[in-house]
Amino acid sequence: MKVLLTGAAGQLGQALRQQLPEGVELIATSRSGGGADRSLLHLNLADAGACRAAVHEHKPAWVLNAGAYTAVDQAESEPDLALAVNGGAPRAFAEALLDTGGRLLQVSTDFVFNGRQGSPYRPDQPRDPLGSYGRSKAAGEEAVEQLLGGSGRAVILRTSWVIGPVGKNFALTMLRLHREREQIGVVADQVGCPTSTATLAAACWRVISANLQEPVLHWSDAGAASWFDVAVAVGELAQELGLLERMAMVTPLTTAEYPLPAQRPSYSLLDCSGSRRTLGLAPTPWRQALRRLLEGVG
Numbered sequence: 638m639k640v641l642l643t644g645a646a647g648q649l650g651q652a653l654r655q656q657l658p659e660g661v662e663l664i665a666t667s668r669s670g671g672g673a674d675r676s677l678l679h680l681n682l683a684d685a686g687a688c689r690a691a692v693h694e695h696k697p698a699w700v701l702n703a704g705a706y707t708a709v710d711q712a713e714s715e716p717d718l719a720l721a722v723n724g725g726a727p728r729a730f731a732e733a734l735l736d737t738g739g740r741l742l743q744v745s746t747d748f749v750f751n752g753r754q755g756s757p758y759r760p761d762q763p764r765d766p767l768g769s770y771g772r773s774k775a776a777g778e779e780a781v782e783q784l785l786g787g788s789g790r791a792v793i794l795r796t797s798w799v800i801g802p803v804g805k806n807f808a809l810t811m812l813r814l815h816r817e818r819e820q821i822g823v824v825a826d827q828v829g830c831p832t833s834t835a836t837l838a839a840a841c842w843r844v845i846s847a848n849l850q851e852p853v854l855h856w857s858d859a860g861a862a863s864w865f866d867v868a869v870a871v872g873e874l875a876q877e878l879g880l881l882e883r884m885a886m887v888t889p890l891t892t893a894e895y896p897l898p899a900q901r902p903s904y905s906l907l908d909c910s911g912s913r914r915t916l917g918l919a920p921t922p923w924r925q926a927l928r929r930l931l932e933g934v935g
């Protein structure tokens with residue numbers, strides 16, 4: 638089965654390539670592809686024509702759209718680029734797949750919700766993003782639903798707070814700060830759940846191998862945490878694993894005390910209960926997934 642993967646050099650993309658199931662012929666693409674890394678094909682997600690052409694050329698059974706404009710704060714000053722990548726590319730893939738007959742797995746985010754309801758979001762709840770990144774990802778979801786929704790040929794898989802042993806993410810940033818500083822201030826009034834690229838990649842491949850028809854799925858690791866909780870856990874686990882001699886003192890901050898360009902949902906936990914049953918995958922408690930991730934850090 639042929640799968641066209643985008644964002645193959647990103648943190649999820651790398652985990653997806655590591656877990657490649659037998660029988661999948663992967664066409665791995667990235668913005669940097671075609672250069673030094675000959676195993677990746679070049680595909681610019683901001684170029685809708687190129688996205689359509691890639692589908693027409695390769696005629697994949699699935700497009701796995703893991704690539705995205707993920708710089709949440711920068712998206713506030715580059716809304717057009719964020720929208721082109723996160724809204725335009727899924728639209729272009731869906732348009733081309735209407736011609737070729739393939740299916741789309743669109744990876745999306747908890748940031749399509751406003752975070753105000755104070756309880757976990759179900760997959761069928763309405764979108765109400767707060768910032769430019771969330772709006773651009775919501776636009777991608779809407780396009781996919783408009784074009785492929787009725788056909789059962791698209792799955793939107795929302796996830797949250799993605800962390801992995803490579804790339805740019807909160808866990809690796811905290812590991813570095815624990816090494817460099819005596820004290821770290823971290824926001825404690827935003828609650829969600831970390832998701833390791835390892836468990837997320839397994840969920841993505843399960844959607845494809847089981848040929849699931851579910852329109853929207855939610856996937857995160859199990860439990861709930863604030864960014865403060867995750868920062869403390871990174872320090873504790875890294876010490877246990879011998880990655881740190883001593884951890885920094887972690888101080889809880891309010892969102893107001895740590896202003897950033899983009900407004901974030903204060904409570905963006907995803908209700909994954911139904912999706913876990915649909916996927917047939919057992920949840921991994923987030924601290925356990927974080928421990929495994931840190932074991933893989935070089």
Ligand SMILES: NC(=O)c1ccc[n+]([C@@H]2O[C@H](COP(=O)([O-])OP(=O)(O)OC[C@H]3O[C@@H](n4cnc5c(N)ncnc54)[C@H](OP(=O)(O)O)[C@@H]3O)[C@@H](O)[C@H]2O)c1
Nearest residue numbers: 644646647648649668681682683704705707746796798799
């Ligand atoms: N990270 C999170 O906390 C989080 C949370 C919820 C959902 N998600 C979703 O999960 C998915 C995977 O995210 P991730 O954490 O793996 O992000 P990531 O590590 O930032 O990877 C995203 C990849 O997309 C690529 N990309 C960006 N703009 C592109 C363009 N114009 N053309 C081609 N490729 C482009 C990036 O390429 P470069 O390497 O060249 O920059 C990068 O390799 C995304 O759909 C994201 O929205 C992420």
